[in-house]
Amino acid sequence: MNDRIKSPPFIRKRNKDWTIHSYCSRCFATVTDASSTAEVKAAESEHRCDPRLLEMVEKYRKVTRLVSAA
Ligand SMILES: [Zn+2]
Numbered sequence: 001m002n003d004r005i006k007s008p009p010f011i012r013k014r015n016k017d018w019t020i021h022s023y024c025s026r027c028f029a030t031v032t033d034a035s036s037t038a039e040v041k042a043a044e045s046e047h048r049c050d051p052r053l054l055e056m057v058e059k060y061r062k063v064t065r066l067v068s069a070a
Pocket residue numbers: 024025026027028029047048049050
């Protein structure tokens with residue numbers, strides 16, 4: 001089980017319309033665009049990384065590493 005991971009790395013930004021945009025820095029999925037931090041917290045606590053997205057991110061990281069090393 002991966003439930004021992006303490007705090008998932010969510011990144012929050014303020015939208016122009018003052019809603020809060022939260023996304024996951026591991027799978028880069030948008031978690032929510034909510035109007036209150038309580039809603040953001042609730043959405044974040046329900047977020048589970050999509051394994052297919054994680055795989056894509058991992059592949060992308062490998063590709064960019066190769067490119068930057070060249
Ligand atoms: Zn995620």
